[in-house]
Amino acid sequence: MAVAGSLALLATACGSGDDGNSSSGGSSAGSLDGRGPITLASGKDTSGNLQNQLNAWNAAHPNEKVELKELPEDADAQRQQMVQNAQAQSDSYSVLVMDVVWTSEFAANQWITQIPEDKVPDLGKLLPATVETAKYRDKLYAVPMTSDGGLLYYRNDLLAQAGVNQAPKTWDEMKAACTKVLALPAAKGMSCYSGQFEKYEGLTVNFSEAVNSAGGEIVGKDGKPNVNTPEAKAGLEELVNDFKTGVIPKAAITYKEEESRRAFQDGKLVFLRNWPYVYALANKTDGSSKVAGKFAVAPLPGKTGAGVSSLGGHDYAISSFAKNKATAIDFINFMASEERQKANVEKTSQAPTWASLYDDAGLNKQFPYLAPLKASIQNAQPRPRVVKYGDVTAAIQQAAYDSLSGKTQPDQALSDLQTKLQSLITQ
Ligand code: GLC
Secondary structure, three states: OHHHHHHHHHHHHOOOHHHOOOOOOOOOOOOOOOOOOEEEEEEOOOOOOHHHHHHHHHHHOOOOOEEEEEEOOOHHHHHHHHHHHHHOOOOOOOEEEEEHHHHHHHHHOOOEOOOOHHHOOOHHHEOHHHHHHOEEOOEEOOEEEEEEOOEEEEOHHHHHHOOOOOOOOEHHHHHHHHHHHHOOHHHOOOEEEEOOOOOOHHHHHHHHHHHHHOOOOOEOOOOOEOOOOHHHHHHHHHHHHHHHHOOOOHHHHHOOHHHHHHHHHOOOEEEEEEOOHHHHHHOOOOOOOOOOOOOEEEOOEEOOOEOOOEOEEEEEEEEOOOOOHHHHHHHHHHHOOHHHHHHHHHHHOOEOOEHHHHOOHHHHHHOOOHHHHHHHHHOOEOOOOOOOHHHHHHHHHHHHHHHHOOOOOHHHHHHHHHHHHHHHOOO
C-alpha cells in the first residue's frame, strides 16, 4: 500500500519544473542499520555554534564521527543541492538539516527515511506545531531541531528618545513611530523598516506574513489556494507602498536574513523583521554590532492588531541513500535532546523545539525574547504543506517580487498566482 501510494505521488511530483525527474530509489520504511562515520548536510551556520555541537558528539563517538557538509545560506539553494544529491542517489549526505517546508516533497519522493516513532523519545514534549512539520501523511520523517518565529526587533533607545513608550502593534503605529524617530538628529540616514525581500524563500515568508497579518490566507483551511482576495491584496499592497514611500529602503529588495541583520546591526534601521537567531548576534559586544543593548523584541505588527508569523525552523532527516543509519538516528537524538537544545539557546538564541525551555525561569530572565517568540510560534501559520513545494514557493516569490519591483500590479499578480497555485495544489 505504501508503494502504490508513493508511486502515485511520485508521478505527481515528476515534471514539476525545477525538480526534474524524481528518483524512485531509497527505502521509505525505516530500516535504521549500520554504524560508522556520517555527514550532516546543513545550510551555512549563521549561528556559529553548530560545529561546537558536533564536536561534543564526536568526542563521545570516535568511531562514528559526524562531518559537516556546509551548504549555501539561502534556503532555495540548499534545497536544490539536497534534491540533486537525492536524485543521484548519492550517499554523501547522511543527515539532512531540512527546512520545515520540505518534508512533504522529500518524503513523497522517498528521499528521506521514515522514522519509527519509538526510535525518538519525547515527541510529546515538543511544541506540537514543530512535530507536525516533521510528518507526512501522519508518519514521522524527521525530528524537530529548531523552530522559528518572526519577531519585530526595534531600537528601544530611539523610540524612548522620541517619546514612544510602547512597541507598535499595527503597521500604522509602526510608521507613526518612525515619523517621530526619524526626526531625531540621532536617526540621521536611517530607514524605518526591513524584512527579507530578495527573491528566495525568505520572500515567501515575508509575503505570507503580510497577507496573514492583513487577515488573508495563501491556502485556506480546506487546502485550496485562496490568495485572490481583498485581504491578501491589502497585505501585498502594504509592502508595495512601503517600498514606494521609502518606509522600506530600496536596498531591501536584495536583503536575505543576513543582509537585513547587518543593516540593523549597523544602525541603519529602526525596525527589523527577522528570526530569533539575530538576538544573540546583534547583542554581541565585540564591536560587530552597533546596537548591542539598544534594542528590544516584540511580536510582529499587523494591519489592525497583532501580526501573524510564518512558521519556520529546521528538522533533521535521514537520507534514504545514507550508510550508517543506526549512527544517524543516535546522532539526531543526541542533538534533539533537551540538554543540547538548552545549550544551543544559551549560545545562539535559536528557537528550541522543547516546550519546557520556553517556561524555564532562568532562560526567560536571560533571554527576554523567549516569551514573544513562544507566542509567535504558537500563532504562526505554516506555509503550504505540499509535495510540489519547490514550484509553489517559486510562484509565490515571482508574484511578490514582480509587485515589489513595480513590474506587475498587486491585483494582477494575485490573480495570476491564484491560477498557478490551483494548478500546483490539487487535492
Ligand atoms: C529560516 C526559517 C526557515 C525559512 C527561512 C527563509 O531559516 O527557519 O523555515 O524557510 O528562514 O529564509
